[in-house]
Amino acid sequence: MVDKMKLEEWMRPSIRTLKAYESKSIPDCVRLDANENPLPWPPGMIEQLLGSAIAFNRYPDGGAQELKEALSRYTGVPAEGILTGNGSDELIQLLMTTFGGEKGAVVIHPPTFSMYEAAARVTGTGVLEVPLLLTETGRDFRLDVEGILKAAAQPQVHMIVLCNPNNPTGTLFPREEILRIVAESGKIVIVDEAYGEFSGESVVDQIPYCPNLLVMKTFSKLFAMAALRLGYLLGQPSIIGALNRARQPFNVNSFSQKAGVIALNYGEEYAEQGRILIAELARIAEALTAFASVKVFATRANFLLFQPEDPDRVYQELIGKGFLIRTMGNLPLVGKALRLSAGLPEDNGRLIKALGEILK
Numbered sequence: 001m002v003d004k005m006k007l008e009e010w011m012r013p014s015i016r017t018l019k020a021y022e023s024k025s026i027p028d029c030v031r032l033d034a035n036e037n038p039l040p041w042p043p044g045m046i047e048q049l050l051g052s053a054i055a056f057n058r059y060p061d062g063g064a065q066e067l068k069e070a071l072s073r074y075t076g077v078p079a080e081g082i083l084t085g086n087g088s089d090e091l092i093q094l095l096m097t098t099f100g101g102e103k104g105a106v107v108i109h110p111p112t113f114s115m116y117e118a119a120a121r122v123t124g125t126g127v128l129e130v131p132l133l134l135t136e137t138g139r140d141f142r143l144d145v146e147g148i149l150k151a152a153a154q155p156q157v158h159m160i161v162l163c164n165p166n167n168p169t170g171t172l173f174p175r176e177e178i179l180r181i182v183a184e185s186g187k188i189v190i191v192d193e194a195y196g197e198f199s200g201e202s203v204v205d206q207i208p209y210c211p212n213l214l215v216m217k218t219f220s221k222l223f224a225m226a227a228l229r230l231g232y233l234l235g236q237p238s239i240i241g242a243l244n245r246a247r248q249p250f251n252v253n254s255f256s257q258k259a260g261v262i263a264l265n266y267g268e269e270y271a272e273q274g275r276i277l278i279a280e281l282a283r284i285a286e287a288l289t290a291f292a293s294v295k296v297f298a299t300r301a302n303f304l305l306f307q308p309e310d311p312d313r314v315y316q317e318l319i320g321k322g323f324l325i326r327t328m329g330n331l332p333l334v335g336k337a338l339r340l341s342a343g344l345p346e347d348n349g350r351l352i353k354a355l356g357e358i359l360k
Contacts, residue, residue: 037224042269060254088231102124170299195301303341
């Protein structure tokens with residue numbers, strides 16, 4: 001038997017200190033911790049998917065051609081400029097594997113999605129952090145554009161990741177600032193638009209003019225397919241072709257591919273769900289704002305970041321009342337804070353009541 005100490009010695013140093021990603025599951029709790037769409041799939045979609053002819057004894061289409069053609073119609077990007085993945089997480093790691101590694105580095109803007117740094121460390125990619133800045137109100141964030149461009153000028157930097165709207169803050173960064181970074185950095189700029197359908201804004205239309213621009217999107221949020229793990233990258237064919245060299249040959253299963261094709265036929269229904277969730281989130285934000293002791297940060301996504309006087313107590317008491325939200329630990333600029341996403345309307349009503357009882 002290989003002893004534990006030997007395993008530690010054999011690990012790459014960047015993995016040895018890496019903490020595994022944890023996702024809590026508490027029975028009988030309403031889950032508002034993962035920014036999912038809790039609404040049911042549009043009527044008829046499940047039946048259409050289950051009635052589809054899928055050869056489960058055969059490998060999936062490695063090129064996901066039918067899905068890419070459907071995504072091309074949805075996004076306006078040619079199919080050869082689309083790369084599908086096993087959720088955004090695989091695509092993030094694929095980016096780090098292809099353009100990072102021991103001789104490369106990526107610029108990120110904390111606080112932001114934790115998987116960027118995790119994937120960088122797994123692949124040995126260097127990380128340069130340029131923290132967000134707080135606005136004068138103290139309830140919103142902005143990019144340090146000059147700081148990002150300065151960091152990107154270092155020769156080891158190959159990539160910049162901009163999360164827009166940003167997770168966990170919900171911030172929507174100005175389009176002109178993103179495009180300035182794309183134009184002036186001279187590096188690959190990945191704009192993660194996982195929550196873009198909720199904000200209604202995108203830079204996908206700029207892909208034909210920007211060979212260094214990649215836009216990452218997902219079916220896990222608005223399209224309510226988090227369990228099926230389906231994400232995609234949009235860019236010019238040359239950069240997508242480079243990523244394809246390092247992609248696993250059958251990375252997206254046949255069931256998820258078909259589900260994605262079908263989901264894109266229900267665009268209007270999902271858009272209406274998005275409007276419902278944004279309205280529900282506004283209701284929760286209004287209730288939280290009524291408490292002077294609670295700081296509620298501006299958001300353009302389906303979740304919000306808030307900061308009560310005692311986040312740990314609020315988090316634990318909400319679990320006791322049947323609600324699981326996300327504790328964010330010590331965030332740069334903010335400190336301890338909590339994040340929650342909009343749930344079903346009936347659950348949100350009970351959540352607001354529970355928050356009122358806890359915060360009074």
